[in-house]
Amino acid sequence: MIRFESVTKRFPGGATAVHELDMTMPAGQLTVLVGTSGCGKTTTLRMINRMVEATSGAVTVDGRNVRDLPEAALRRGIGYVIQQSGLFPHRTVRDNIGTVPRLLGWSKRKIRDRTDELLETVGLAEQLADRYPHQLSGGQQQRVGVARALAADPPVLLMDEPFGAVDPVVRGRLQEELLSLQRRLQKTIVFVTHDIDEAVKLGDRIAIFRVGGKLAQYAAPAELLAHPADEFVADFLGEQRGLKLLSLRSLDGVPIRPVTTVRADTPVAEARSATGDQQWLLAVTADGRPVGWVDRHRLPATGVVADGEIFPAGGLRPDASLLSALDNAMSAPTGLAVRLDEHGAVAGVSDQREIGELAAGFRAGIVAEVAAHEVPSS
Ligand SMILES: Nc1ncnc2c1ncn2[C@@H]1O[C@H](COP(=O)(O)OP(=O)(O)OP(=O)(O)O)[C@@H](O)[C@H]1O
Numbered sequence: 001m002i003r004f005e006s007v008t009k010r011f012p013g014g015a016t017a018v019h020e021l022d023m024t025m026p027a028g029q030l031t032v033l034v035g036t037s038g039c040g041k042t043t044t045l046r047m048i049n050r051m052v053e054a055t056s057g058a059v060t061v062d063g064r065n066v067r068d069l070p071e072a073a074l075r076r077g078i079g080y081v082i083q084q085s086g087l088f089p090h091r092t093v094r095d096n097i098g099t100v101p102r103l104l105g106w107s108k109r110k111i112r113d114r115t116d117e118l119l120e121t122v123g124l125a126e127q128l129a130d131r132y133p134h135q136l137s138g139g140q141q142q143r144v145g146v147a148r149a150l151a152a153d154p155p156v157l158l159m160d161e162p163f164g165a166v167d168p169v170v171r172g173r174l175q176e177e178l179l180s181l182q183r184r185l186q187k188t189i190v191f192v193t194h195d196i197d198e199a200v201k202l203g204d205r206i207a208i209f210r211v212g213g214k215l216a217q218y219a220a221p222a223e224l225l226a227h228p229a230d231e232f233v234a235d236f237l238g239e240q241r242g243l244k245l246l247s248l249r250s251l252d253g254v255p256i257r258p259v260t261t262v263r264a265d266t267p268v269a270e271a272r273s274a275t276g277d278q279q280w281l282l283a284v285t286a287d288g289r290p291v292g293w294v295d296r297h298r299l300p301a302t303g304v305v306a307d308g309e310i311f312p313a314g315g316l317r318p319d320a321s322l323l324s325a326l327d328n329a330m331s332a333p334t335g336l337a338v339r340l341d342e343h344g345a346v347a348g349v350s351d352q353r354e355i356g357e358l359a360a361g362f363r364a365g366i367v368a369e370v371a372a373h374e375v376p377s378s
Pocket residue numbers: 011012013015016017035036037038039040041042043044194
């Protein structure tokens with residue numbers, strides 16, 4: 001657990017970057033610090049590994065004041081990942097990842113084994129190990145940065161806009177990978193970002209800062225979205241707050257109904273006779289993956305089903321959110337969301353009305369929970 005007790009940081013020249021900050025970042029959880037530029041996020045993060053010294057107050061890691069620990073020992077227990085990876089340009093991927101183990105005096109063999117393991121953990125092919133950072137894409141460099149930070153298995157990981165410099169697609173993938181890594185490793189992670197969507201996706205808890213390093217609100221994402229403390233927080237959370245809330249809820253509890261499917265390569269005549277009087281058919285591949293919705297009445301006179309007009313159907317994996325489900329249903333001519341099994345094959349469909357009902361119940365539950373917290377105990 002990391003704890004800030006009345007921590008202030010004033011830089012020489014007078015700027016108060018952080019003002020009397022009190023907050024606890026729970027062990028094994030991912031805490032996101034978010035806020036507009038200059039509000040003190042990076043300063044807060046760097047006070048944990050003492051790259052910045054607090055002016056007053058105490059920062060403790062697992063009960064020990066960071067001031068009382070020798071810097072080298074402190075930093076050995078804290079991995080650090082920054083934007084644009086911060087890799088050493090003249091060292092290979094392998095040497096970059098092995099930086100801390102080498103400082104710790106590990107044997108060559110042990111460093112090699114650990115590096116191989118980490119390449120796999122962060123999803124990098126082994127052939128990349130002997131390349132230099134400039135020979136990698138931005139996303140690959142960030143992966144190496146994460147691997148390097150994890151090398152000595154530190155319990156704490158500080159991440160300062162680690163995915164800020166990569167394109168949105170790669171960024172989404174890196175976020176997913178961080179979440180899956182965290183499910184396995186359960187590090188105490190403090191993650192800085194400007195991006196509220198990234199915060200909502202990744203954070204167990206989110207701290208929203210105002211300029212001057214003041215906490216505007218610190219809560220779980222669902223609570224923030226359902227119940228922002230004030231207008232500043234509401235503005236920061238931005239438009240579509242309600243929809244963002246739905247991104248936090250899985251589809252558990254939304255029934256999966258049967259759907260009439262037809263293979264896209266089925267001859268039209270056969271498809272017509274085999275599918276009864278259903279207007280909409282879901283065309284699928286040979287292994288059952290969705291291709292799209294087809295209007296039975298508008299099938300071409302000859303050829304196969306795929307020769308007709310097809311409305312792409314997408315599909316929802318078992319861990320998809322209510323938001324994706326509503327989006328999927330609303331984009332379909334049928335108003336039905338296509339549900340997939342874990343292999344990506346069609347499992348059935350869900351009705352947008354039933355998805356909407358669950359969404360309303362989810363919101364009501366959060367509002368009730370927040371209200372219950374607010375009732376003063378007698
Ligand atoms: N070394 C320094 N010397 C003087 N002032 C500093 C120093 N580092 C940061 N500051 C000031 O402290 C305030 C907080 O900076 P900090 O980098 O923590 O903000 P941030 O929220 O991380 O911003 P950004 O999102 O732009 O990175 C800013 O006003 C900044 O100018």
